[in-house]
Amino acid sequence: MSQAKLxxxxxxxxxxxxxxxxxxxxxxxxxxxxxxxxxxxxxxxTVVCTLPxxxxxxxxxxxxxxxxxxxxxxxxxxxxxxPGDAPYxxxxxxxxxxxxxxxxxxxxxxxxxxxDEFTPANxxxxxxxxxxLEGDALGAYRVLPVAMTRLNEKAVESAQLSxxxxxxxxxxxxxxxxxxxxxxxxxxxxxxLMKKFRKSPAAMAANxxxxxAGYNFADTAELFRVQHTVAPARLPAGRYRRVTxxxxxxxxxxxxANRAGRTxxxxxxxxxxxxxxxxxxxxxxxxxxRTLQTEDEIAACVAxxxxxxxxxxxxxxxxxPGLALKTEGLGLAVMTELPLVVINVQRCGPSTGMPTKTEQxxxxxxxxxRHGECPLVVLAAATPADCFPMAFEAVRLAIKYMTPxxxxxxxxLANGAEPWRIVDPADLPDLRSAGPPAPQxxxxxxxxxxxxxxxxxxxxxxxxxxxxxxxxxxxxxGAVSYDAANHQRMVELRAAKIAGIARDIPPAExxxxxxxxxxxVGWGGTYGAIAAAVDEVRQxxxxxxxxxxxxxxxxxxxxxDVLSGYRxxxxxxxxxxxxxxxxxxxxxxxxxxLCKVEGRPFxxxxxxDKIETLLGExxx
Amino acid sequence: MIADALECCTAEQAAxxxxxxxxxxxxxPQEVKWCPGCGDFSVLAQVQNVLxxxxxxxxxxxxxxxxxxxxxxxxxxxxxxxxxxHGRAPAIAMGLKxxxxxxxxxxxxxxxxxxxxxxxxxxxxxxxxxxVKILLLNNQIYGLTKGQxxxxxxFGKKTKSSPAGTIEHPIRPVELALAADATxxxxxxxxxxxxxxxxxxxxxxxxxxxxxxxxQNCMIFNDKALDDFSDRSARDEHWVYLEQGKPIRxxxxxxxxxxxxxxxxxVATLGAGGVREAxxxxxxxxxxxxxxxxxxxxxxxxxxxxxxxxxxQVEKPTYDDLLTAQVDAAVAKRGRGELARLFAAxxxxxxxES
Numbered sequence: 001m002s003q004a005k006l007x008x009x010x011x012x013x014x015x016x017x018x019x020x021x022x023x024x025x026x027x028x029x030x031x032x033x034x035x036x037x038x039x040x041x042x043x044x045x046t047v048v049c050t051l052p053x054x055x056x057x058x059x060x061x062x063x064x065x066x067x068x069x070x071x072x073x074x075x076x077x078x079x080x081x082x083p084g085d086a087p088y089x090x091x092x093x094x095x096x097x098x099x100x101x102x103x104x105x106x107x108x109x110x111x112x113x114x115x116d117e118f119t120p121a122n123x124x125x126x127x128x129x130x131x132x133l134e135g136d137a138l139g140a141y142r143v144l145p146v147a148m149t150r151l152n153e154k155a156v157e158s159a160q161l162s163x164x165x166x167x168x169x170x171x172x173x174x175x176x177x178x179x180x181x182x183x184x185x186x187x188x189x190x191x192x193l194m195k196k197f198r199k200s201p202a203a204m205a206a207n208x209x210x211x212x213a214g215y216n217f218a219d220t221a222e223l224f225r226v227q228h229t230v231a232p233a234r235l236p237a238g239r240y241r242r243v244t245x246x247x248x249x250x251x252x253x254x255x256x257a258n259r260a261g262r263t264x265x266x267x268x269x270x271x272x273x274x275x276x277x278x279x280x281x282x283x284x285x286x287x288x289x290r291t292l293q294t295e296d297e298i299a300a301c302v303a304x305x306x307x308x309x310x311x312x313x314x315x316x317x318x319x320x321p322g323l324a325l326k327t328e329g330l331g332l333a334v335m336t337e338l339p340l341v342v343i344n345v346q347r348c349g350p351s352t353g354m355p356t357k358t359e360q361x362x363x364x365x366x367x368x369x370r371h372g373e374c375p376l377v378v379l380a381a382a383t384p385a386d387c388f389p390m391a392f393e394a395v396r397l398a399i400k401y402m403t404p405x406x407x408x409x410x411x412x413l414a415n416g417a418e419p420w421r422i423v424d425p426a427d428l429p430d431l432r433s434a435g436p437p438a439p440q441x442x443x444x445x446x447x448x449x450x451x452x453x454x455x456x457x458x459x460x461x462x463x464x465x466x467x468x469x470x471x472x473x474x475x476x477x478g479a480v481s482y483d484a485a486n487h488q489r490m491v492e493l494r495a496a497k498i499a500g501i502a503r504d505i506p507p508a509e510x511x512x513x514x515x516x517x518x519x520x521v522g523w524g525g526t527y528g529a530i531a532a533a534v535d536e537v538r539q540x541x542x543x544x545x546x547x548x549x550x551x552x553x554x555x556x557x558x559x560x561d562v563l564s565g566y567r568x569x570x571x572x573x574x575x576x577x578x579x580x581x582x583x584x585x586x587x588x589x590x591x592x593x594l595c596k597v598e599g600r601p602f603x604x605x606x607x608x609d610k611i612e613t614l615l616g617e618x619x620x
Numbered sequence: 621m622i623a624d625a626l627e628c629c630t631a632e633q634a635a636x637x638x639x640x641x642x643x644x645x646x647x648x649p650q651e652v653k654w655c656p657g658c659g660d661f662s663v664l665a666q667v668q669n670v671l672x673x674x675x676x677x678x679x680x681x682x683x684x685x686x687x688x689x690x691x692x693x694x695x696x697x698x699x700x701x702x703x704x705x706h707g708r709a710p711a712i713a714m715g716l717k718x719x720x721x722x723x724x725x726x727x728x729x730x731x732x733x734x735x736x737x738x739x740x741x742x743x744x745x746x747x748x749x750x751x752v753k754i755l756l757l758n759n760q761i762y763g764l765t766k767g768q769x770x771x772x773x774x775f776g777k778k779t780k781s782s783p784a785g786t787i788e789h790p791i792r793p794v795e796l797a798l799a800a801d802a803t804x805x806x807x808x809x810x811x812x813x814x815x816x817x818x819x820x821x822x823x824x825x826x827x828x829x830x831x832x833x834x835x836q837n838c839m840i841f842n843d844k845a846l847d848d849f850s851d852r853s854a855r856d857e858h859w860v861y862l863e864q865g866k867p868i869r870x871x872x873x874x875x876x877x878x879x880x881x882x883x884x885x886x887v888a889t890l891g892a893g894g895v896r897e898a899x900x901x902x903x904x905x906x907x908x909x910x911x912x913x914x915x916x917x918x919x920x921x922x923x924x925x926x927x928x929x930x931x932x933q934v935e936k937p938t939y940d941d942l943l944t945a946q947v948d949a950a951v952a953k954r955g956r957g958e959l960a961r962l963f964a965a966x967x968x969x970x971x972x973e974s
Contacts, residue, residue: 039967042967042969043967043969045969045971192967232971233971235971236971237971237972238970238971239964239968239969239970239971240968240969240970240971241963241964241965241966241967241968241969242966242967251962251963254957254959254962255959255962255963258957258959263719265715265718265719267714267715284950284957284962285946285947285949285950285951286947286950286951286953286954286955286956286957287957287959287962288947288957289947289957290718290719290943290947292714292715292718292943294711294714294744295711295740295741295743295744296740298708298711299708299711299714299740299741299744302704302705302708302711302712302715303711303712303714303715303718304715305712305715306684306702306711306712306713306714306715306716306717306719307715307716307718307719308715309702309712309715309716310715310716310719310720310723311719311720312719312720314715314719328705328708329705329708331705332704332705336702421971422963422964422968423963424960425958425959425960425963428959458720459679459680459681459682459700459716459720459723460679460680460720460722460723461679462677462678462679463679464679465678465679465698465699465700466700466701467648467650467694467695467697467700467701467702467703468701468702468703469685469694469695469701469702469703469704470687470703470704470705471703479650480650480695
């Protein structure tokens with residue numbers, strides 16, 4: 001790594017990647033500062049992955065530990081899919097933010113604190129018996145105390161804002177410091193401020209002044225000696241934007257309904273962390289999107305199904321306890337063989353659990369969690385941006401196979417953001433289905449010989465009036481039937497229809513050698529951590545591969561063959577071994593597990609350690 | 621958009637289809653499996669009588685139901701239909717009607733379905749004024765599960781699950797609907813087919829949620845429930861028909877009526893103590909206030925006759941119309957959505973592979 005001495009006497013250090021966390025009181029505007037930083041880092045060509053971490057209390061008492069809100073971002077000159085294991089830079093706006101976030105910081109990392117907020121009252125709220133800025137409690141780090149409150153006040157005084165509004169600008173002061181630290185331009189933020197505050201010139205000027213003051217302070221103060229920079233990454237050419245998983249899922253649903261030439265009806269009951277899908281869709285009615293905020297989770301599921309019966313793309317979204325309530329509706333969807341998309345943004349359970357924290361413990365529920373023999377398609381997105389193609393795929397499979405499809409996301413994917421290469425709508429598959437069959441050829445449960453799907457005939461089609469419902473149906477005619485042999489046949493047909501989808505999905509593909517010592521299998525939001533960990537180990541010369549499953553029911557047709565190419569199989573997941581159990585059950589493979597249920601995604605290091613341990617047990 | 625994809629029939633075709641529609645067109649090939657003598661037959665017959673009169677092509681009519689004896693209804697009608705899950709029919713109907721506002725959507729439900737497991741959905745459907753027609757077949761018993769008390773069973777009723785008598789006070793569906801600010805609520809009885817048909821037709825022609833409570837028997841588990849209706853002389857004393865704009869009279873030769881003493885109803889006998897017809901309440905279902913409708917809905921034996929007819933019929937925008945208006949407004953304001961514009965919204969940047 002080359003270092004350059006700058007004209008102002010400071011050093012300039014290029015780094016391949018950097019992890020920064022903004023933390024403060026929930027009213028301090030840390031989410032905004034963090035996302036602005038992420039925008040600038042993106043626009044300057046680096047790959048950025050972000051994760052907000054906010055309290056479940058809407059407004060916890062100011063200065064309290066419960067009220068700390070954080071935003072972490074990882075930006076790099078290469079592909080990254082995690083927000084970073086441990087921040088190198090922590091910006092802490094008060095003592096509580098310092099206390100909550102300190103344990104995560106890299107040893108030798110930089111802590112920038114707003115020293116003005118380290119008052120006896122605030123220290124007490126953060127359970128500090130004495131001021132950590134005095135003494136050597138923080139000896140392992142480089143602490144940069146800045147009088148942000150006072151410096152901000154001074155910077156914005158000409159804007160003549162109220163004292164409260166003036167104080168609000170200090171997140172932009174902090175942002176200015178961070179932008180200097182990583183040699184990023186101010187101009188895009190100033191342009192954003194002009195747009196955002198076009199109706200409030202005073203706020204625009206004050207925030208801009210605070211931003212510049214922060215930047216200039218770092219540039220001139222002796223305290224700041226080292227400026228870092230991260231070079232642009234090599235990305236596939238194209239136009240990019242940052243998306244969270246929830247945004248990407250919403251866009252995927254809109255795109256798929258559009259390509260199917262059908263109305264999208266999204267029915268949902270508000271629940272963390274899935275609500276943003278509803279918000280995003282509600283804001284886009286002009287795309288032939290109808291959102292229904294229903295009275296409960298059950299209504300959301302069956303209203304979406306009612307919309308599907310009507311020929312629309314019926315979709316619903318939920319999390320944890322909401323999924324439990326939808327299971328009855330899912331049974332009806334399987335029996336009536338109607339398309340339905342359910343996005344389950346997993347959170348810590350059981351019951352209310354930890355609503356704002358991530359987990360992957362609904363896999364069994366997704367695959368098995370219904371009464372009767374009740375198979376449906378289960379997909380999982382691997383990264384925030386991957387929620388777009390997977391939501392699109394969910395709609396494709398739901399329509400083509402006349403089946404409910406559950407797309408698993410999680411709290412980490414939902415709130416995390418990363419760059420998404422904007423697709424050309426013309427490149428998206430055409431999902432329009434054939435017109436209704438001729439009356440003489442129509443029977444409600446007559447199946448396509450290849451897909452085994454029945455025809456989707458919506459009300460309004462003359463001559464094809466028919467009834468469907470939750471009672472067992474006679475094969476072909478769809479008449480209510482209690483016939484023993486018919487039930488056996490229908491149960492097997494429904495199972496065969498879903499199993500057959502394995503022929504219509506991409507084969508399992510590993511990253512790394514097709515044979516070797518170990519394959520690390522993951523699914524869902526663990527992608528980034530596993531990919532990075534496997535990369536590290538492989539660079540050390542071991543034959544380790546990564547297999548990330550996006551199709552969990554049915555599994556890709558070649559999955560058993562792929563797994564058999566390795567001496568060991570490790571399944572890393574944020575539950576107590578649900579995928580591992582499914583794989584062992586299906587393939588009799590002696591997989592071992594790495595299970596973490598702390599409400600947080602894996603750190604790269606954790607996965608790497610497990611791989612190294614297993615390899616240590618496995619001679620080369 | 622869906623309508624385009626569906627090759628919806630042309631106006632001429634629709635007119636052609638309509639001209640020929642008769643009751644037989646609405647009879648499905650499925651064998652009707654209710655117990656002989658069940659009140660459900662009467663409702664099915666009147667629905668099949670009314671549907672051809674509505675001027676709606678058969679393919680645009682959808683019946684949605686939940687679970688229970690009455691919820692088998694859609695199978696017996698040759699329209700589109702979906703037999704759903706217990707209590708959820710109004711929610712299924714909501715998704716369907718919002719996806720396809722041009723359809724005529726009907727919900728057939730029972731007292732267990734609508735007033736116990738699905739009460740939530742019923743209330744929310746009504747308060748939203750979703751343009752669906754709800755036929756609530758109330759036999760005050762759980763029939764399909766073989767004779768337990770229902771949420772509308774009278775207090776003290778002895779059933780298999782309440783051998784010592786129920787200790788629950790019944791829900792009264794009409795009052796429940798009025799409390800949810802229903803724009804149309806009526807009550808009829810299976811044993812008066814002409815009245816039943818009038819109520820069903822009025823509901824069908826109402827724009828907004830229309831709830832018709834249909835009192836009926838259960839031959840097997842609650843057969844005597846409506847004996848006082850079958851017996852002509854008892855009927856006059858125990859039932860009162862509401863007619864728009866007319867004084868509310870009942871009894872032999874209409875000799876008695878309902879009057880109000882302050883906020884309370886009283887039974888008045890014409891001629892007794894100088895009571896004249898002008899002293900009786902005059903029925904007005906169109907009153908903006910639902911107070912009088914609530915008073916009439918609450919009349920019950922032994923002190924009062926049970927009222928039949930339209931309690932309330934007022935106009936209010938429907939949920940589906942408002943939803944469509946919001947979609948149209950979004951298109952008018954921002955133009956019809958183009959995916960390319962949607963994808964590139966917000967902060968974007970270009971990367972060129974180096």
